[in-house]
Amino acid sequence: MTDEFLRWLLGVITSTGLIGGVAFLMRDTVANFLSKTVEHRFEKKLETFKAGIRDNEKELDQIRSFLVSARRERDAAIQAKRLEAAEILLRARHGLSELSMLVEYMKILNTEQILKAKDPKIIEFVDMLMKPFDVDEKIKKLGAIDKTIPRLYLSENSLKAFDAYQSIIFHAAMMLKLLSIPLRDKGDLIKTGILSKTVIDLVPASKEGFDKWGEEYAYYWSTYFHDQILQALRHEVSGADDMTRDAESVQRLALDSRRAQINIRSSLEQIGLPENLIKPDEAAAASSSVADKAQA
Template identity: 30%
Template sequence: MELIPWFPALTTTGLLAAALWLGRNLIATRLTKSVEHEFNTKLETLRAQLRDSEERLKAELRAKEAEISALRSGALSALASRQAALDKRRLEAVDQLWSSVSALAPARALAATMSVIKFETAAPLAEKDPKTRQFFEMIGAGFDPRTLDQSGAAKARPFVSPMVWAIFSAMQAVTVHSVMRWQVLKGGLGSRDFADHEAINKLIKTALPHYAEYIDKNGPSVYYYILEALDSQLIAEIQKMLTGAEADKASIVQAAEILRQSNEVLKEVKAGEGTA
């Protein structure tokens, strides 16, 4: 009987507790869903931003790739154009150089005649005998060393290989040596040789090592035939240059030595011309 007064209070308390429990669960559920919704919304926004960034990055990469491709294409095109221009100029240089070789023909014809004359014997005779001097003047009738046009070779030099220029220079030196000896005989200047034939021999042996024994045995009397060998060597070096063959270190050193010796011989000859 005493529990009856407490029953309403217990019922009210129980209902209130149940209501509080349900309310708490409802609030927790709603908060969870709200947070989850907000998280999903932000996640989708972030994903969208990442997709946009990825697309922009891809677009930028494609643009840069196109730019690099254009630059590469332009560079290759310019390189090809420069190479074509260089190849064309190199062919022109070969023509210019060979024109200078052809211009040496009168001097080489004189060198052919001088190859059968013993300079050491003829020089004293020419010094004393006017008829001997006249004979040598007739040998080179119409030839004037000053008319030799070598300007084409000078224009060609920057565009030919070191070995091509060295062989051509050796050819010039050997030819000019023979011409100078003819001038000495024609002028009756005695046995004085304005270019040391030992220097010429050394030059030839540097340019054509396989002719060393031949030169040591025969000396200046075979210079004309050496010119023919230099012709063949020059053609071979021109062909090598035009095919793009790279010069090795030994060839470069050899070319430099040939050129140095050629310049020394030509310098001696020019000094002799001034004296004569």
Template identity: 30%
Template sequence: MNLIDWFPAVTTSCLFAGALWLGRNLISTRLTKSVQHEFDTKLERLKANVREGEEKLKAELRAKETDIAALRSGALTALTSRQTALDKRRLEAVDQLWSAVTSLGTARGIAESMSIVKFEAAAKLTEGDVKAREAFEMFGAGFDLKKLDLSGADAARPFLTPMVWAIYSAIHAITMHGVVRWSVLKFGLGAKNLVDDEKVAKLIKAVLPGHAEFIDKFGPSSYFNVLASLDSQLMIELDNMLAGKEVDKASIEQAVDIVNKSHSLLSKDRTDAQSRDISGGLDGIVRGSTSASDFFSKG
């Protein structure tokens, strides 16, 4: 068999192999493109879903930010309003307290007069001398305890710092100590331990520790002299309060101690009155939110 006889068979085989190769490439290309198209479609769908999720998340975050901003704004507005109202009330409280301090002016005048009186000798004298009692009554001419209104200070107390109230309580108690001594002379009660000087001394030392030696040296007649120092300390504490300075633990403890000593002096237990006139004269001391019957002995 010669080459010519093989030629048709070889040609047919080559053509068949070529067609097979082209068909396989065509199928492979189509499959690849089909898979690629499907992948691209799914990828685009996934990207679209991700973008949609991101937009939803952004929208939710914006909504939450709006809510948070509204809450924050509302809370800050409420806080600001409360603080403004509190600051206003504190200013009113300072005014009320200072009005109470000035209302004690006449009583302080009496206490000042009593600071130069030798109380024991005067008490002994007035006990049996009507004219002496009348003379001492002139010390407080026009002074009416029943008309002494200190209710403004009580109303202001919740808005005052503990130290401010403590100092005011000390001023009130020391002033009333002088008034009680005057009342003892006015009514001729005699020096029978009706005034507890030791309690007043403890109160002054609690408020003004630096004056302890002075108080020990000069005794009850010196009590009035510390009122000027208390006034100065009160002004300092009022300035601190209005400036918003934080009260430290030591100041609170000192204030509590002072107030406790003041209340001990100004308890509500009335002393046994020796007559209706004496009871009426001392009524102003023992009425109201604070009283002064503990200036009197219970024996």
């Protein structure tokens, strides 16, 4: 039994030695095999990882392209809305300008003297001045213009200039309407300070004129805001900064002023009212001069 055990032990030792010898002799081969196996698996995983990165990059490129396209479409849509808003505001501006002659009348008329006078012919006189303009119908049409889009897509500069211009036109129309109503103590219905504040907030340099000439000084800013609307819209839509005063507006203002003078004097003469219902020329000229300096 001892012999069998020794033979078994010798066989084990021989096998182990043989295997160890073979392993020793083939160590480089095994090492290379294992190294290549590991390297192959690593490269395979690396390729898979790179492929994943490429797929992710493609997805990112697609996302970037989508965002750029969406932004471009959004900008185009906003610009289209901005153009639509500008057209609406210009249409409203044109409607207001059809009543600009009322502002010229208010520059000339001596409101204080008219309110003091008790002559019933004054109502006829004011009605004669207002009749050609169909004020109620024009204001109704202006009110029907939906300004939601302009207020959503236009800047404050454009909107504030428009609001100021509209306030001046409406104030002149309201004052003439008031003068044409047969009421006593109509002067008590006139509220001051609101219109002047609107103008002063936008043009602080105008305060000096309001301090000197009162609320009616706002009428001399009508053409200024009329032009400011167009300038602000040009800048907003096309980026143009044209700050020069429109020569056509200046010419139109001079013609309107002259026509207003002729109409008022003709109406006074026709109805038989005194010319003290008109402001002295020097007062009107002084107000206009102060306004021109502030607007320069």
